[in-house]
Amino acid sequence: MERRSFLKGLAVTGAAIGATGVGPFISKGLAARNLENIGECKSVKITCVSETSWFDSPRMLQDIKDAGGAMVCHYDIPWTQSNLGGYVALIEVEQLDGSKHTIQLDTGWDQGWTDYVMEKSGLDSLLNNKKVDALVMSHEHEDHFFGLKSTLKRYPNITMVIPNTFYPEGKLMLAGKYKNDKAKVNNDVPHKGELVEVGPDKIYKMYPGVAAKMFDIPIMLRTRGEQCLIFNIKDKGVATVTGCCHMGLLTMLNWAARNVEGYKPYACYGGLHIAAFENWDPKFDDIIRGAKKIGLQKMGCNHCTGWIWAQKAHDMGLPIVLGTQKYKEYKKLPTTGPGAKDNVYLRNGDVMVL
Amino acid sequence: MTEKMELRWLEERALRDVIPQPFSGLLNLALMVVLSTILYHIFFSPAGYLRLYTPNLGVAIVITILMVIHWGVDCFDFWPFNRRFLKETNVLVKGVVLLLFYVGIALLAMFVLYNEIIGRLGPIFFSGPALLAGGGLGQYAQTARENASYAQIMMNTCIIFFTILWLTGFGYAPWGKSDKLVRAFSVWIMGMFLAIIAFALLFYPHIAYQFYPPQIFMAVSPWWSGWAMTISSFFHFGWMVPALVLLYWTSMFWEGRPFSLIENRFWRGVATTVVVVIGGIIVMLLSNSIMDWYFDTEAFEGGNTVEQPAWRWNHVAEMFMYMATAGAILFYYFDNWPKGLSLLVRAIVRTVIAVVGGLIMAWLYYALGPTFLGNVPGMAMEGDTSLCWTVMLLSLVIAHGVFFDGFPFKKKA
Numbered sequence: 001m002e003r004r005s006f007l008k009g010l011a012v013t014g015a016a017i018g019a020t021g022v023g024p025f026i027s028k029g030l031a032a033r034n035l036e037n038i039g040e041c042k043s044v045k046i047t048c049v050s051e052t053s054w055f056d057s058p059r060m061l062q063d064i065k066d067a068g069g070a071m072v073c074h075y076d077i078p079w080t081q082s083n084l085g086g087y088v089a090l091i092e093v094e095q096l097d098g099s100k101h102t103i104q105l106d107t108g109w110d111q112g113w114t115d116y117v118m119e120k121s122g123l124d125s126l127l128n129n130k131k132v133d134a135l136v137m138s139h140e141h142e143d144h145f146f147g148l149k150s151t152l153k154r155y156p157n158i159t160m161v162i163p164n165t166f167y168p169e170g171k172l173m174l175a176g177k178y179k180n181d182k183a184k185v186n187n188d189v190p191h192k193g194e195l196v197e198v199g200p201d202k203i204y205k206m207y208p209g210v211a212a213k214m215f216d217i218p219i220m221l222r223t224r225g226e227q228c229l230i231f232n233i234k235d236k237g238v239a240t241v242t243g244c245c246h247m248g249l250l251t252m253l254n255w256a257a258r259n260v261e262g263y264k265p266y267a268c269y270g271g272l273h274i275a276a277f278e279n280w281d282p283k284f285d286d287i288i289r290g291a292k293k294i295g296l297q298k299m300g301c302n303h304c305t306g307w308i309w310a311q312k313a314h315d316m317g318l319p320i321v322l323g324t325q326k327y328k329e330y331k332k333l334p335t336t337g338p339g340a341k342d343n344v345y346l347r348n349g350d351v352m353v354l
Numbered sequence: 355m356t357e358k359m360e361l362r363w364l365e366e367r368a369l370r371d372v373i374p375q376p377f378s379g380l381l382n383l384a385l386m387v388v389l390s391t392i393l394y395h396i397f398f399s400p401a402g403y404l405r406l407y408t409p410n411l412g413v414a415i416v417i418t419i420l421m422v423i424h425w426g427v428d429c430f431d432f433w434p435f436n437r438r439f440l441k442e443t444n445v446l447v448k449g450v451v452l453l454l455f456y457v458g459i460a461l462l463a464m465f466v467l468y469n470e471i472i473g474r475l476g477p478i479f480f481s482g483p484a485l486l487a488g489g490g491l492g493q494y495a496q497t498a499r500e501n502a503s504y505a506q507i508m509m510n511t512c513i514i515f516f517t518i519l520w521l522t523g524f525g526y527a528p529w530g531k532s533d534k535l536v537r538a539f540s541v542w543i544m545g546m547f548l549a550i551i552a553f554a555l556l557f558y559p560h561i562a563y564q565f566y567p568p569q570i571f572m573a574v575s576p577w578w579s580g581w582a583m584t585i586s587s588f589f590h591f592g593w594m595v596p597a598l599v600l601l602y603w604t605s606m607f608w609e610g611r612p613f614s615l616i617e618n619r620f621w622r623g624v625a626t627t628v629v630v631v632i633g634g635i636i637v638m639l640l641s642n643s644i645m646d647w648y649f650d651t652e653a654f655e656g657g658n659t660v661e662q663p664a665w666r667w668n669h670v671a672e673m674f675m676y677m678a679t680a681g682a683i684l685f686y687y688f689d690n691w692p693k694g695l696s697l698l699v700r701a702i703v704r705t706v707i708a709v710v711g712g713l714i715m716a717w718l719y720y721a722l723g724p725t726f727l728g729n730v731p732g733m734a735m736e737g738d739t740s741l742c743w744t745v746m747l748l749s750l751v752i753a754h755g756v757f758f759d760g761f762p763f764k765k766k767a
Contacts, residue, residue, distance in 0.1 A: 061496040068405025069496065070737055071728075076401075217659055218730035220737060222400065246736070248658020254651070273736075279497040280566040282576060282585040283664050290656020308491070308566050 035261040040234040041209030042094045044354040046241060046269050048346050049088035050117040051302035053109060053143030056335045057277045059083045064221075073222035074142045075169045075183050084110035085332070086147045087243060087303055089270065090123050093210055096234060101207050102126060104135045104158075105229065105270075106243050108147030115150050116331065117348065127154035136212060137162040138243025139219065139226035140170045146185040148173055157193040161204065163214045164197035165225030198227055203259070209233065213255065215247035228252055228270075230260065231354070237266030237297075239354050244271045244304050250290045267298035267354050269346070275306025278336055288313050300352040302345040307336070310344035323350045360534075362431045363440055368767035369759055371689070378763040379687035385763075386687075386754060390747050391726055398742055401728035407742045408496070410503035414510070416745040419460040421510045421517075423749060426456050427756055428521055429545070430538040445765075449758035456753075468506055479505045479561050491566055500737070501564060508557040509549065511591060515598045516552065517545030522601045523626030527619040556594075560587035583655045583663035592667030596641075596674040597634025599681075601626075606685045607704035609697060641670040659734040668739060673716060675744040680711030682748055686755030719743065 054060040059080050064070060067077040086108025093101045104123065108114030118124040126132050135151060135158045138144055151158065160174070172178035176190030198204045200216035204227075214227035229241040238256055245252060249272050257263050274284050284306075291299075291313065300321040301310050314320040320342075327333070327347035346352055371378035398407035406412040426432060432440060432452075440448065473481020478488060482499035493501075526537040562573030563585060575585070582589035604613060604626070613629070616622040646652045649660045657663065684690060684707050692703050719740050723729035727743060759766060 058494040061494040065408070065495040065499065068400060069408025069411065070500075071400035071407055071409055072405060073400065215659075216732060218732035218735035218738065220735060222728075222730055224730050224732065246658075248656075248662070250654070250656040251658040251661045254654070254657065254661065275492075275566075277492065277494060277497055278566070279492040279494070279501070280564060282560050282563045282587070283662070285563065286579075286584045286586070286663070287656040287658075290654065293655075 036203050036205075036211070036259055037261040038203070038205055038211040038230065038232050039208035040096060040232050041207070042096050042098075042234055044094075044231050044233060044239060044241075045092045046300070046352045046354070047090040047092075047121055048302060048348055048350045048352075049090050049121045049123055050086055050108060050113065050348050051089075051271070051345070052085040052113075052330075052332075052334050052348060053087050053303060054083050054085060054334075055332060056083050061277055070220045071222070075167075075180055075185065075222075077221075078182050079142070079184065081110065081184055085113045085143070086110055086117070087144050087271065088114065088117060088123070088147075089241065090121060090126075091229065091241060093207060093231065095208055101133045101210065102131055103206075103210075103229070104132050104151065105241060106138055106144040107135070107151045109143040109145075111147050111150050113332070114147035118150060118154075120330070121349070124154060127151060127158070130155055130157070132158060134159045134161055134206060136160075136227070136229060138228070139163060139246065140166050140223045141219070141221065141244060142183070142185070144243050145170065145173070146183075149187040149189050152176070152187065152189040152191055155193075156189055156191060158191075159194045159196065160191055161196045161198060161206070161212055161227075163216075163225035163227050164199045165214075165216060166197075167222070167224070200225070203230075213252075215252070215255075217247055219244075219246045230256060232260065232262070233266060233354055236354065237264035239267040239269070239298075242268070242270035242272065244273045246273050248273075248287075250287060250294065253294055253296075265295050265297075267296060267300070267352075269300040269352050269354075271303030272301050272305040272309070274304075274309040276304035278306060278308055280308060284309055285312075288316050288318065291318055292316070298352070298354065300346040302347060305345070307340040307345055311340040311342060314342055314344050320344050321346060321352060323347045326350055363437065364427070364756065366437075367440075367759070369764045370767040372763050372765055375689060375691070379683075379689070382687045382754070382760060382763045383683055386683075386747070386751060390743075390750050393750070394727055394743060394746060398746070399728040408500065408503075409737050409739060409742065410500040410507065412742040413739060413745070414464060414503040414506045415460070416742055416749060417507050417510045417514070418464050419457055420745055420749045420752075421514045422456045422460040422463065423752055423756075424514055424517060425542060426452075426459075427752070429517060429542050431534065433535060433538060445759050445761045449753070449761065452757040453753050464506065468502070473502065477505075479564070480509070504564075505557075505561055508560075508587065508591065509553050511594060511598075512549035512552045512557070513546055515594050515601075516548035517541065518598060518601045519627060519630065520544055520548070520623070522604055523613060523623035525619055525623075527623065530619075556590040557587045560585070582667065583653060584667075586664035586667075588664040588667040588671075592670040593631070593634035593638040595634075595671035596637045597630040599674045599678045600630045600633050602678055603681060603705060603708065604630075606681060606690065607708070608701045611697060611701065637674075638667065638670045641673065642666050645669065662734065665734050669734075672740045672744070673712065675741055675748065676715045676719070677708050677712030679744050679748040679751065680715055681708035682751045682755075683711065684708060686751055686760060715744075716740070 063077055063079050087106050088108045089105040091103040173187045174191045176188050179186040198212050198214040200214050204212040209232045211230045212227050213230055216225050218224055226246045231239045297319055298321050299319050310320055323343045323346045326349035330348050395402040397404050398412045469481045469483055473484040478484045480502055482502035485493045485498035485502055520541055529537045529540040559573040559576040562569040578589050579585045613622050613626045616625055645666055651661055653661050653663045653666045692700055724731045
C-alpha cells in the first residue's frame with residue numbers, strides 16, 4: 001500500500017472532521033495563493049569568482065568538532081586560517097531592453113584569498129569603478145560573509161541586500177565595528193550605502209525578472225535565514241542562484257512553483273548544501289530522486305553541494321553542467337574535490353550562461 | 355502462566371508530599387526546570403561549557419543514560435543495590451550513588467563497549483574513533499562521531515523499546531518462577547536480542563547506505579522508501595518512539611489496561627506488541643498529516659526543512675518525547691492525578707494532560723530555547739533535534755522521582 005493511498009483514506013476522515021466544525025483549520029492549506037509576477041529578463045551570466053570556502057574538509061571538520069560541534073556559533077570557533085577561502089559569485093543580467101545589471105553574491109571569507117579571486121576575476125575593478133549594482137548576502141555564514149571588508153574597502157557605498165535575521169555580530173560587521181580575535185574576523189570599513197533587509201513574508205523584486213527570496217530557517221553554526229536569487233528568463237524559465245541553499249534545492253523550487261507566476265523550471269547555480277564534507281546520508285539519495293521529477297535543464301553546482309552528490313546526480317542522469325580546468329590556474333587547490341571522476345563542479349573561474 | 359513475585363522496590367516504597375498538592379508538584383517541577391537548564395548549559399548547550407550537543411553525541415548520551423536507568427529500575431529492580439540500602443540510606447546519598455552508578459554504566463557502554471570493543475572489533479559504524487582511525491572518504495572528525503552516534507541512538511532506542519515492550523506485555527514470562535536475578539538477566543538479554551534483530555531489519559540498511567559508495571553487499575537498499583518518501587531510517591524511529599510512549603502510558607496512566615484484561619501472559623504479550631506497533635505507525639502517519647496542515651505544505655521526496663520526510667518522522671518522535679516527559683512529570687510530581695474516579699476517566703484525563711502538557715512544552719522549547727538553551731530560532735535545522743533536551747529532562751525527572759524519592763518536596767511515608 002502506498003502512503004498516498006493511506007492519506008486518501010485519511011481524507012475521508014478529514015471530511016467528517018470538517019463537517020463537525022473544524023473545517024476552517026483544514027482549509028488553511030488549500031487557500032488560494034497570490035502569485036508573484038517578477039517580470040522577465042533576457043539572459044543571465046554567472047561567474048564563479050570562488051566556490052572554495054575551505055581547502056581541506058577534514059581540517060574544517062576538526063575545527064568544528066574541537067569547538068563543540070555543528071551547533072556552536074561560527075563567531076566562536078578558532079578557525080585554522082591557512083585553510084580558509086570563501087564563496088563569491090558575480091552575476092550579470094541582461095534585460096529585455098538590452099540594459100544590464102551586475103550583482104555580487106556574497107563576500108568570501110579569508111581576506112587574502114578574497115582579494116586574490118576578486119582581482120583574478122576582474123570583480124575588483126568592477127567594485128572600484130562602482131559598476132556593481134548590488135551586493136546580495138545569501139546568509140551570515142563565515143565563508144560567505146567574513147570577507148566583507150574586501151568588498152567594502154573597494155566600494156563602501158554599494159547597495160546591500162541581506163536577510164533580516166542577521167545576528168548582532170553581523171550588524172556590527174556591517175557597521176565596521178567588529179573585531180573577533182578567536183574566529184579571527186574583523187571589519188573596520190563601515191557600509192555606507194543603502195541596506196535592504198529582506199524578510200520571509202515578501203519577495204524582494206530587484207530588477208525585471210530578478211528577485212530575492214528569503215527563507216527564515218535555522219542553520220547550523222548558529223545562523224538564521226538564507227536568501228536566494230530568482231531569475232525569470234524569457235522563453236527559458238526560472239533559474240535560481242544560491243550561496244549554500246540551506247533551505248534545500250527542492251524546497252526552494254517547490255516554493256517557486258507555488259508562488260512565482262508562470263513558473264517553469266529551468267536551471268540552478270551555486271552551493272546546494274548536501275554532502276558538504278564528503279559525508280553521505282541516505283537522505284541525499286532522496287534529493288537525487290526528487291530532483292529527477294522536477295525537470296531542471298541545467299544544474300551548475302559547487303561549494304557545499306558535495307562533489308559526491310554531484311557525481312551521483314550526474315551518473316543518475318541529472319543535467320549537471322561540467323566545469324573546465326580553469327580552477328587549476330588558481331594559486332591554491334582544494335584537497336578533496338578532484339576526487340570525482342567527472343568534473344562535476346563549476347569551479348573557480350568557470351562561467352555559466354543562462 | 356502465572357507469576358508469584360515479591361514486591362518490587364517502587365511498589366513497596368511509599369512517598370508522601372511534604373506540602374499539599376499541587377504545591378509539592380509545582381515546586382519540584384520548578385526545581386527541575388532550573389536544575390535541568392543549568393545541567394543542559396553545563397553539558398550540552400552549544401553556548402555552554404562541555405558542548406556535547408554536537409548534535410548526535412549529546413542525543414546518544416542521554417538516550418544511553420535513559421536505557422541504563424530502564425535496565426536498572428524496570429529490569430533489575432535496582433540490583434545490585436539491596437533493600438537495606440534503598441530503605442535506610444540518606445535520600446541524597448542514595449540518589450547521588452544511584453545516579454552516578456547508572457550514568458557511569460551508560461558512559462562505559464558508549465565510550466568503552468561501543469567505541470572501543472564493538473566498534474574496534476566488529477561493526478565499525480558504532481565507533482566514531484574507529485571510523486576516524488580507519489579513514490576513508492567522509493570519515494572525518496565531526497562526521498565520524500556523528501555517524502557512530504546515530505547508530506548508537508538507533509540501537510539503544512531499539513533496546514529500550516523491546517525491553518519495555520517485554521516487561522509490559524510478557525512481564526517476566528517465561529521466567530516468572532525463577533530467581534529474581536535470573537528473571538532480570540533473562541529479560542535484559544531478551545530485550546537486546548529482539549533489538550538486534552529489529553536494528554538489522556529497520557536501521558542497518560540505512561547504515562550501509564550512509565557511506566559512499568553504498569555498502570551494497572552488506573545490506574539491501576532501504577526497503578521502506580515507497581512508504582516513507584525517504585530511505586532514511588528515521589521512518590522507523592518515527593513509529594518506535596510513539597509506540598514506546600504508548601507502553602509508558604499503559605503502565606503509568608492506564609494501569610495496565612487494556613492488555614491486563616488478557617489473563618494469559620503469552621497472548622497478552624502478543625496483543626501488546628501488535629497494538630503498540632500498529633498504534634505507533636498510525637499516530638506517526640496521523641502526526642504527519644497534522645504537520646501538513648500546520649506547516650501548510652506536504653513533505654515530499656527530496657524536500658528539505660519542514661518538507662523533508664526524514665525530519666517529519668523524527669519530529670513525530672520529538673513530539674511524543676515531549677508528551678512522555680509531560681506524562682512523567684504528572685506521574686512523579688503530581689501523584690499521577692487524578693485518583694479515585696473510574697479507571698476509564700482517570701486514564702483519559704491523564705492522557706489528555708500528557709498530550710496538552712507535551713504540546714505546551716514543545717511551544718516553550720521553541721519559544722524560549724534560543725534564550726535559555728542556545729538554540730537558533732525556528733524549526734527543522736539540519737541535524738538539530740529537541741530530543742537531547744527532552745530525553746535529558748525525562749531521565750532527570752525519573753531519576754528525581756525514583757532515586758531521590760522526589761526530594762525535597764516529597765519524602766517517605
